[in-house]
Amino acid sequence: xxxxxxxxxxxxxxxxxxxxxxxxxxxxxxxxxxxxxxxxxxxxxxxxxxxxxxxxxxxxxxxxxxxxxxxxxxxxxxxxxxxxxxxxxxxxxxxxxxxxxxxxxxxxxxxxxxxxxxxxxxxxxxxxxxxxxxxxxxxxxxxxxxxxxxxxxxxxxxxxxxxxxxxxxxxxxxxxxxxxxxxxxxxxxxxxxxxxxxxxxxxxxxxxxxxxxxxxxxxxxxxxxxxxxxxxxxxxxxxxxxxxxxxxxxx
Ligand SMILES: [Zn+2]
Numbered sequence: 001x002x003x004x005x006x007x008x009x010x011x012x013x014x015x016x017x018x019x020x021x022x023x024x025x026x027x028x029x030x031x032x033x034x035x036x037x038x039x040x041x042x043x044x045x046x047x048x049x050x051x052x053x054x055x056x057x058x059x060x061x062x063x064x065x066x067x068x069x070x071x072x073x074x075x076x077x078x079x080x081x082x083x084x085x086x087x088x089x090x091x092x093x094x095x096x097x098x099x100x101x102x103x104x105x106x107x108x109x110x111x112x113x114x115x116x117x118x119x120x121x122x123x124x125x126x127x128x129x130x131x132x133x134x135x136x137x138x139x140x141x142x143x144x145x146x147x148x149x150x151x152x153x154x155x156x157x158x159x160x161x162x163x164x165x166x167x168x169x170x171x172x173x174x175x176x177x178x179x180x181x182x183x184x185x186x187x188x189x190x191x192x193x194x195x196x197x198x199x200x201x202x203x204x205x206x207x208x209x210x211x212x213x214x215x216x217x218x219x220x221x222x223x224x225x226x227x228x229x230x231x232x233x234x235x236x237x238x239x240x241x242x243x244x245x246x247x248x249x250x251x
Contacts, residue, residue, distance in 0.1 A: 001049060003027050004144045004184045005034060006137060008115035012036030014064065015135055015144040016044055016186065017053030019089070020096040024053040028060035040112075042121070043068040043104040044146025044186060045132045046075025048089050055098035066104035069121050071131035073106045122178070124148055124171035126164050128156045134175055142182035143175055151198040152189030154230070154238040155205050158245035162210045169203045176200075189234045205230060213246045222246065 004015040012034060018027050031038060038061035043051045046068075054066045068076065079085045080101045090097060110121045120136045127148035135144040143149075147156070148171050160168060175183070176199045184194045185202075192198075212225045222243040227236065 001187050002184055005031055005036075006114060006119065006135075006140075006142075006144075007034055007036050008117065010037060011039050011115055013040040013042060013114050013119065014038060014057070015042045015184075016050040016146065017041060017057050019049050019052055020093050021056050021098070022096065024056040024060075027053070028057065031061075038064045039114075040064055041066050041104070042119070042135050042144075043072055043076065044134065044144065044148075045127060045129055046072050046079055047129055047147065048076075048079050048085065050146065050186065051076055051104060052089060052097055052101060054104065055100060055102040058102060066102060067107050067112070068104035069110070069123055069131070069133055070106040071123065072133060073104055075129070075131055076103050122174070124174045126160065126167040126171055128168070129159050132171065136178050136180075140182060141180055142184070143178055143180040144184045145175060145186060145198075147186040148172060148175060148202075149183055149185040149198050150187050150202050150205070151183075151185035151194075152192040152233055153187050153235045154226075154233050155202065155209070155242070156187075156238050157206070157209055157242040161249060162214070165206045165210050169206055172199050172203050187235075205233075209242065209246075213243075219243045219247050 003018050006013045018024055041064050058064055111118055117139045121133050122136050123133050132146060132148050134146055134148055180196055182194050183196050183198050185198050208229050212222050223239055226239055
């Protein structure tokens with residue numbers, strides 16, 4: 001997964017937080033090398049892997065306010081209080097998560113600024129979850145894509161069906177329409193270039209997944225067919241999870 005730093009001359013804003021104490025400490029060490037005062041942490045969507053590190057991050061950068069759209073804050077609150085969801089992350093990383101979660105605060109407007117440059121929270125709707133956003137930085141022709149854009153790793157489709165995957169593909173059209181030169185995916189393989197090619201590649205992956213699921217095969221067939229088309233992507237565990245969920249949803 002990725003966290004992005006948007007740096008001005010003196011101040012910086014981070015996008016998404018990583019998960020464990022160790023990961024966040026490593027992130028903070030990396031951020032310090034740029035010598036910026038971190039004033040905000042923008043959270044792209046409500047999944048905990050993108051905001052659960054906020055509590056630890058604020059120990060490193062006390063001026064960093066967590067911010068998100070109101071819908072993302074609500075989803076984050078749901079994830080923090082839902083026993084199944086918060087239990088999943090605590091069981092995955094026992095003793096490695098902040099004890100008390102800190103939620104982002106709701107933005108009152110979609111646009112905010114970093115040293116006079118506009119940053120815009122674009123609510124696109126579906127990504128790998130509802131109420132997803134991307135952060136658009138027009139002056140840098142950059143989009144921080146959260147989990148709307150994946151790059152070089154298998155995509156988590158477990159919360160979607162064919163209809164919401166179509167909505168996700170439309171969200172990616174909305175990202176492309178911003179004409180970005182830099183696109184940072186929320187989940188990416190190490191070293192993958194942050195270019196706009198990841199937009200179309202994500203759309204192709206989602207189309208392939210829906211088509212293959214509709215062919216009616218079981219979990220192993222779906223995984224095998226997807227691996228044949230997308231063998232270059234990391235993290236097949238996610239594909240297994242997505243395939244199992246798709247088969248279960250057939251009822
Ligand atoms: Zn994620």
